[in-house]
Amino acid sequence: QVQLVESGGGLVNTGGSLRVSCVGSGAPLSWYVVAWFRQVPGKEREFVAGMERGGGTPDYADSVKGRFTMSSDNAKRTMYLQMNNLKPEDTAVYYCAAGRQSGSRVFNEYDYWGQGTQVTVSS
Numbered sequence: 001q002v003q004l005v006e007s008g009g010g011l012v013n014t015g016g017s018l019r020v021s022c023v024g025s026g027a028p029l030s031w032y033v034v035a036w037f038r039q040v041p042g043k044e045r046e047f048v049a050g051m052e053r054g055g056g057t058p059d060y061a062d063s064v065k066g067r068f069t070m071s072s073d074n075a076k077r078t079m080y081l082q083m084n085n086l087k088p089e090d091t092a093v094y095y096c097a098a099g100r101q102s103g104s105r106v107f108n109e110y111d112y113w114g115q116g117t118q119v120t121v122s123s
Contacts, residue, residue, distance in 0.1 A: 001026050001027055001112070002024045002025070002026045002027045002028075002029065002031075002032060002098050002112050003024065003025045003026050003112070004022055004023070004024055004096050004097070004098060004112055004113060004114035005022065005023050005025075005114055005115065006020055006021065006022045006094065006095065006096055006114040006115065006116060006117040007020070007021050007022075007023075007117060008020040008021045008117060009093075009094060009117030009118045009119045009120075010118075010119065010120070011120045011121075011122060012086055012119075012120070012121055012122070013121070013122055014086065014087060014088060014121055014122065014123050015085055015086065016086050016121070017082070017083060017084045017085075017086065018083050018086065018119060019080055019081065019082045019083065020036075020080070020081045020083070020094050020096075020117055020119065021078055021079070021080050022034075022036075022078065022079045022080075022081075022096030022114055023076075023077060023078050024077045024078070024079075024098070025077065028074065028077060029072065029074065029077050029078075029079060029098065030053060030054045030055070030072075030074045031053060032053060032098035032099060032100065032112070033050065033051070033052055033053055033098070033099050033100060033101060033102055033103075033104065033110075034050065034051050034072065034079055034096065034097065034098050034099075035047065035048070035049065035050035035051070035096070035097045035098075035099075035104070035105075035110060036048040036049045036050070036070060036079075036081045036094060036095070036096055036097070037094070037095045037096075037097055037107055037110075038090075038092035038093065038094045038095070038119075039092055039093050039095065039116075040091065040092045040093075044107070045095065045107040046061070046092075046107075047061050047105035047106075047107070048060070048061055048064055048068065048081070048094070049061065049064065049068060049070035049081060050070070050103070050104070050105065051070055051072060051079070052102060052103070053102075054074070055072055055074070058070040058071075059103065059105070061105075063089075064083075064090075067083065067084050067085045067086075068081060068082065068083050068084070069081070069082040069084075070082075079096060081094065081096075083119070086119075086121045087121060088121045088122070088123045089121075090119065090121050091119060091120050091121050092118075092119060093116040093117065093118050093119075094116065094117050094118075094119050095113055095114055095115075095116045096113070096114045097110035097112065097113050097114070098110060098111065098112040099111045099112070
């Protein structure tokens with residue numbers, strides 16, 4: 001099992017940047033497929049970015065491609081989501097997740113979740 005804790009959310013102006021982090025404890029993050037999702041009230045949790053076990057080239061949702069960068073530091077058991085050129089529609093609670101289904105973009109295929117961190121982009 002892995003326990004996940006996010007940090008780094010906040011309030012930023014349109015066009016600004018934020019980095020959110022997710023620290024894993026228990027089993028190493030590198031054992032899992034990991035991903036970032038986001039959710040706004042009344043909507044389903046939405047895939048943002050994902051990465052295969054041990055790293056590799058991330059997969060991005062079209063809505064964030066070219067603006068967001070997912071990375072991981074296995075030694076620190078931490079994964080990151082660098083968000084640049086933020087837009088008001090990026091406002092959401094951001095969650096990190098870990099699971100076993102390779103290449104999944106479906107939230108209910110992930111087994112472990114952090115508590116979420118709020119990102120708010122003002123217009």
